[in-house]
Amino acid sequence: MEMQELKLDGNAIAGLLGEVFALEPTAGRGTCEGCGAVNAVGALHVYVHGPGVVVRCPSCESIVLRVVRARGRYLLDLRGLRVLELADPA
Amino acid sequence: MAGAAVLRRLTWQVARVAELVDETAQTRTIALEPPDWRGHRAGQHVDVRLTAEDGYQAQRSYSIASAPEQERLEITVERLPDGEVSTYLVGELRSGDGLELRGPIGGYFVWEAADGGPLLLLAGGSGVVPLMAMSRHRALVGSDVPTRLVYSSRTIDDVIYREELGRLAAGGSGFEVVQTLTRAQPAGWTGYSRRVDADLLQETAWPAADSPLAYVCGPTSFVEVCAAGLVDLGYEPERIKTERFGPTGG
Numbered sequence: 001m002e003m004q005e006l007k008l009d010g011n012a013i014a015g016l017l018g019e020v021f022a023l024e025p026t027a028g029r030g031t032c033e034g035c036g037a038v039n040a041v042g043a044l045h046v047y048v049h050g051p052g053v054v055v056r057c058p059s060c061e062s063i064v065l066r067v068v069r070a071r072g073r074y075l076l077d078l079r080g081l082r083v084l085e086l087a088d089p090a
Numbered sequence: 091m092a093g094a095a096v097l098r099r100l101t102w103q104v105a106r107v108a109e110l111v112d113e114t115a116q117t118r119t120i121a122l123e124p125p126d127w128r129g130h131r132a133g134q135h136v137d138v139r140l141t142a143e144d145g146y147q148a149q150r151s152y153s154i155a156s157a158p159e160q161e162r163l164e165i166t167v168e169r170l171p172d173g174e175v176s177t178y179l180v181g182e183l184r185s186g187d188g189l190e191l192r193g194p195i196g197g198y199f200v201w202e203a204a205d206g207g208p209l210l211l212l213a214g215g216s217g218v219v220p221l222m223a224m225s226r227h228r229a230l231v232g233s234d235v236p237t238r239l240v241y242s243s244r245t246i247d248d249v250i251y252r253e254e255l256g257r258l259a260a261g262g263s264g265f266e267v268v269q270t271l272t273r274a275q276p277a278g279w280t281g282y283s284r285r286v287d288a289d290l291l292q293e294t295a296w297p298a299a300d301s302p303l304a305y306v307c308g309p310t311s312f313v314e315v316c317a318a319g320l321v322d323l324g325y326e327p328e329r330i331k332t333e334r335f336g337p338t339g340g
Contacts, residue, residue: 007310011333012151014196015137018100027197042198043332 010042028086034062104188119166132227133200136193150175153219157226168216199333207235208296214308238266244273291319298324307333
């Protein structure tokens with residue numbers, strides 16, 4: 001299997017992120033801490049084949065988010081995400 | 091409406107399998123009746139979870155194939171080689187069975203008629219499924235947004251929704267289908283006969299000057315080629331929405 005075929009996108013973790021966030025996350029926009037690019041969460045590059053989920057910036061491939069769900073809790077590493085903007089439905 | 095975009099806590103529920111329709115040798119449409127369904131938007135998906143007798147669970151995402159306006163919720167599943175979930179869904183599941191799911195899920199790869207166009211839909215293989223939900227939605231609300239579906243399949247027998255796409259294209263509402271068959275073509279084939287590439291996009295995509303809205307769904311390699319090709323044609327990156335599917339275990 002080619003490495004590229006392991007790459008998915010933010011759509012693939014809409015369910016997982018929906019377990020954590022109250023607002024729909026994949027239509028939101030994230031700013032990469034590494035390069036400053038702003039992309040829809042659904043457009044971020046996602047790798048799900050490791051022990052956790054790794055999410056990378058499509059512009060510079062820096063890690064913007066890591067999610068591990070194990071033993072009854074969620075671990076979110078958001079160091080690479082400068083801003084997460086979610087639409088306020090109210 | 092306030093609250094429309096607020097997720098209710100995603101909860102698993104057991105839907106009844108109302109009907110199974112084989113679309114191709116490898117794909118099957120599963121019509122579902124979930125007990126608690128608040129409707130969906132075209133392009134969204136559901137998560138499906140199987141639990142073995144020993145408690146082992148496997149979970150996959152499947153795009154919703156039906157339009158929001160349709161009475162029944164439908165997904166179309168492709169059987170992947172060694173896919174532990176898709177093999178069961180396409181081969182073992184029976185009408186009347188229960189299937190555990192949650193949804194609708196996702197808010198990015200979504201099109202509603204009010205989003206307008208011109209609309210370009212690029213499908214690689216079973217990537218046509220969420221684009222079919224958009225096409226059905228478009229037809230059922232009577233939209234005349236100019237829409238072109240460019241659909242790549244291996245052979246004519248692998249084309250999902252073939253008859254329905256023909257009907258939609260013949261409907262005179264501005265819906266066009268461009269087909270390409272990458273592996274084998276039947277006698278007299280008048281469509282394309284190669285993988286989608288920059289030249290094919292140049293010939294089939296709406297001009298960038300019309301500010302089109304593009305949705306691309308397929309295997310990762312297909313999506314990357316299409317998205318890069320559209321950017322080269324001058325499409326605004328913000329108006330190209332992509333959904334990659336890969337072998338997440340099937």
